[in-house]
Amino acid sequence: MSSVIASARFSVLDRSRTREGHTGPEALRDTVALAREAERLGYHRFWVSEHHGVPGVAGSAPTVLAAAVAGATRTIRVGTGGVMLPNHRPLVVAEQFGVLESLFPGRVDMGLGRSVGFTDGVRRALGRDKGDADDFAAQLDELLGWFLGASPTGVRARPSEGLTVPPFVLAMGEGASVAAAAGLPLVIGDLRDRDRMRRGIDRYRARFRPSRWASEPYVVVSGTVAVAATPERARRLLIPEAWSMAYSRTHGTFPPLPPAERVESLAMTAKERGFYEAGLAGQLAGTEEEVADGLESLLKDTGAQEVLVTTSTHDREALLDSYRRLAAIAGL
Numbered sequence: 001m002s003s004v005i006a007s008a009r010f011s012v013l014d015r016s017r018t019r020e021g022h023t024g025p026e027a028l029r030d031t032v033a034l035a036r037e038a039e040r041l042g043y044h045r046f047w048v049s050e051h052h053g054v055p056g057v058a059g060s061a062p063t064v065l066a067a068a069v070a071g072a073t074r075t076i077r078v079g080t081g082g083v084m085l086p087n088h089r090p091l092v093v094a095e096q097f098g099v100l101e102s103l104f105p106g107r108v109d110m111g112l113g114r115s116v117g118f119t120d121g122v123r124r125a126l127g128r129d130k131g132d133a134d135d136f137a138a139q140l141d142e143l144l145g146w147f148l149g150a151s152p153t154g155v156r157a158r159p160s161e162g163l164t165v166p167p168f169v170l171a172m173g174e175g176a177s178v179a180a181a182a183g184l185p186l187v188i189g190d191l192r193d194r195d196r197m198r199r200g201i202d203r204y205r206a207r208f209r210p211s212r213w214a215s216e217p218y219v220v221v222s223g224t225v226a227v228a229a230t231p232e233r234a235r236r237l238l239i240p241e242a243w244s245m246a247y248s249r250t251h252g253t254f255p256p257l258p259p260a261e262r263v264e265s266l267a268m269t270a271k272e273r274g275f276y277e278a279g280l281a282g283q284l285a286g287t288e289e290e291v292a293d294g295l296e297s298l299l300k301d302t303g304a305q306e307v308l309v310t311t312s313t314h315d316r317e318a319l320l321d322s323y324r325r326l327a328a329i330a331g332l
Helices: 003-006 022-040 062-074 091-105 120-126 128-148 175-182 194-207 233-251 258-266 271-278 289-301 316-330
Strands: 009-014 044-048 077-080 108-113 165-171 186-189 219-223 223-229 284-286 306-309
Touching: 003 077, 003 316, 022 062, 022 077, 022 120, 022 223, 044 062, 044 108, 044 186, 062 077, 077 120, 077 219, 077 284, 091 128, 128 165, 128 175, 128 306, 165 175, 175 186, 175 194, 194 219, 194 289, 219 289, 223 233, 223 289, 223 316, 233 271, 233 284, 233 289, 233 316, 284 289, 289 306, 289 316
Parallel strands: 009 044, 009 306, 044 077, 077 108, 108 165, 165 186, 186 219, 219 306, 223 284
Antiparallel strands: none
């Protein structure tokens, strides 16, 4: 095994994607079951995400789901990838993570993002607009202040104050600079646009200022990794998500994941086909040997300390098999 791969951490982000023929509650239970398997396989962390009003995603309350995951596991770190801070008051987020850390001490991560709702309707329902993302740096500073007892309001966040919950910033563009200025670990994707990812990482490292949270830059690269016995089987793992992304780009709504065989029988417009093929391209997918080569190249190229795997597909058994094969590649 490559020494570069052996020295990296490997973690899982599951977005609780709903699947055709299955319900949202099933998707949430699948997430908890996957967390148990990820712990058994030796993955470092297991994170869950936040999406509101999206037909294809059941994970709308990440701190609630993280509590369920932590309660069903014993040793794996558990967190959010992420809580979208512009959607919430920082005090409430601090309280939620304070409760999680109190119940599961030493196991909780606080991954934070700057996105607001997926559509105008969702943003209206949340009482937010796109401009709220511009206040992310100030919101982040306020949130961290609640753990330090630094609020000018005289209010104390309980049970959060005095607790240490490692914060991470999820970013692609502007968020990298925010993470650097705050001295926080950076989670950056996606693998299909390596040049843009590398520019963000370079900007983050160049501007990083040590903080009480991190003394030096820490980079987590995130994206889809699919491993199977043959390249064809690995590619089939990518098909449902690629089609859902293509559909969302052409119809404005993000649907549940279809089976790969149904997608392969569909007639697509030229525009749909373009988005679909783009979704399949550039991912880390293939046999163990092919994926190991890709991971070594990725880690050397980015200098990342950790890989956060975000793979979603319709076939859960194939997904579990992929994570098992990846664990073997990583020597977990």
